[in-house]
Amino acid sequence: MRLLPRYRRAARALTAVTLAGVLGASGAAPYISTLPIAAYADTQSELDAARAQLSEIGAEYQALQEKLQQAGAELEETASQIESTQQELDQAQKLLSQNVSDDYKQGNVSLIDILLSSTDFTDLISRVFYAGKVNDAQTEAIDQVKELQTQLEEQQAQQQANLEATQAQVDEQAANQARASALVASLSAELQAELEAEAAQNENLASGIQSAEDASNGASNVPVAGNGSTDNAGGTVSGGGSTGGGSSNNSNNTNNSGGGTQGGGSTPAPSPTPEPDPAPPTNSGGSATVSSPISYALAMAGQPYVSSGESLAEGGFDCSGLVYYAYRQIGITLPRSSGSQYTYFKNNAGRFTTNKNELQYGDVVFFPGHVAFYVGNGQVFGATRPGQVAGYGNINWYGTFLGGGQL
Numbered sequence: 001m002r003l004l005p006r007y008r009r010a011a012r013a014l015t016a017v018t019l020a021g022v023l024g025a026s027g028a029a030p031y032i033s034t035l036p037i038a039a040y041a042d043t044q045s046e047l048d049a050a051r052a053q054l055s056e057i058g059a060e061y062q063a064l065q066e067k068l069q070q071a072g073a074e075l076e077e078t079a080s081q082i083e084s085t086q087q088e089l090d091q092a093q094k095l096l097s098q099n100v101s102d103d104y105k106q107g108n109v110s111l112i113d114i115l116l117s118s119t120d121f122t123d124l125i126s127r128v129f130y131a132g133k134v135n136d137a138q139t140e141a142i143d144q145v146k147e148l149q150t151q152l153e154e155q156q157a158q159q160q161a162n163l164e165a166t167q168a169q170v171d172e173q174a175a176n177q178a179r180a181s182a183l184v185a186s187l188s189a190e191l192q193a194e195l196e197a198e199a200a201q202n203e204n205l206a207s208g209i210q211s212a213e214d215a216s217n218g219a220s221n222v223p224v225a226g227n228g229s230t231d232n233a234g235g236t237v238s239g240g241g242s243t244g245g246g247s248s249n250n251s252n253n254t255n256n257s258g259g260g261t262q263g264g265g266s267t268p269a270p271s272p273t274p275e276p277d278p279a280p281p282t283n284s285g286g287s288a289t290v291s292s293p294i295s296y297a298l299a300m301a302g303q304p305y306v307s308s309g310e311s312l313a314e315g316g317f318d319c320s321g322l323v324y325y326a327y328r329q330i331g332i333t334l335p336r337s338s339g340s341q342y343t344y345f346k347n348n349a350g351r352f353t354t355n356k357n358e359l360q361y362g363d364v365v366f367f368p369g370h371v372a373f374y375v376g377n378g379q380v381f382g383a384t385r386p387g388q389v390a391g392y393g394n395i396n397w398y399g400t401f402l403g404g405g406q407l
Contacts, residue, residue, distance in 0.1 A: 058208030071166040073369020080337035089148040096141035167224040170387040174220035180212035219304040293326035294362040317383040338371040352405035365404035
């Protein structure tokens with residue numbers, strides 16, 4: 001029997017409905033199967049977008065890390081210059097004072113009125129000089145003091161410029177961390193796990209995830225500042241520079257911790273005899289004891305990088321400040337900057353090597369503008385760079401290896 005067109009259409013529709021019912025009864029679900037495919041497509045799209053964004057953030061983060069590492073080195077270099085100039089200035093002032101004192105005692109000049117009317121050391125220099133009551137030795141000493149004062153002021157101006165530039169970079173890093181953290185937080189745990197698995201093969205992605213993790217440590221919220229005074233009244237400068245933190249005279253054993261905090265330093269001070277740190281890697285060549293400097297350094301893990309910081313009173317540490325602090329705990333006062341510490345270790349270490357393969361656990365290791373402790377397996381511990389907390393890193397991250405050893 002031939003059906004009319006409209007009935008043929010109805011029959012086909014009925015057959016389709018019947019077939020669908022049969023397939024449904026048999027457990028097949030051809031229409032439902034398209035739903036997971038659509039959901040997977042959405043998830044994959046979200047994963048791809050997150051990967052791209054986080055990789056871009058990570059590439060920016062790597063560039064910032066390199067800039068901040070260089071900034072830390074520049075702060076150290078300026079601090080070393082200030083420390084050296086401060087020492088020269090102190091010596092020149094002592095010489096000038098001695099010359100004036102000797103002449104006064106011998107009756108060669110009458111300086112009582114000048115001495116009594118001078119308001120500070122700089123005023124004294126001017127009054128003595130312009131009074132014409134000077135001999136050749138005094139003239140030379142005065143010129144040296146004035147030259148060193150000018151040099152110190154220039155170095156401190158450079159220090160301030162470096163600090164401001166570093167602060168701008170740390171602020172940029174904080175913004176990067178905030179973006180990374182917000183992006184990761186917006187993802188499901190499943191997507192986060194997938195990205196973390198992929199990070200092992202994707203350096204930019206790994207850096208993006210690291211940026212998100214670093215957002216929680218608060219180090220980028222610590223102001224970048226040095227604690228060296230720029231007040232040259234009297235011809236002296238207190239503090240000693242961006243990483244000077246206290247007197248430039250390293251012969252005493254008092255703790256020049258400074259005063260106040262800069263934020264981020266809420267971790268309590270370690271016990272005078274901290275617990276021994278965990279056993280070092282098997283190839284590290286030794287282990288720490290409760291009296292070893294590295295034990296005191298490791299107790300400061302998580303403390304922010306604070307330019308010029310050498311104690312918890314200042315809210316954190318810079319790289320040479322942490323080494324300085326750790327050795328002070330066992331009664332050894334080191335020079336204050338990484339450059340001067342390098343020279344000190346080269347000349348005084350019981351063992352010093354320029355071969356990375358000969359390093360032992362607890363060695364102080366040096367790089368241009370940076371210093372840290374060696375902890376084995378190619379890893380170092382220290383105050384790494386502005387905007388980061390004290391922690392671990394690969395020995396190859398910090399540039400040319402200059403050497404390392406222990407006192």
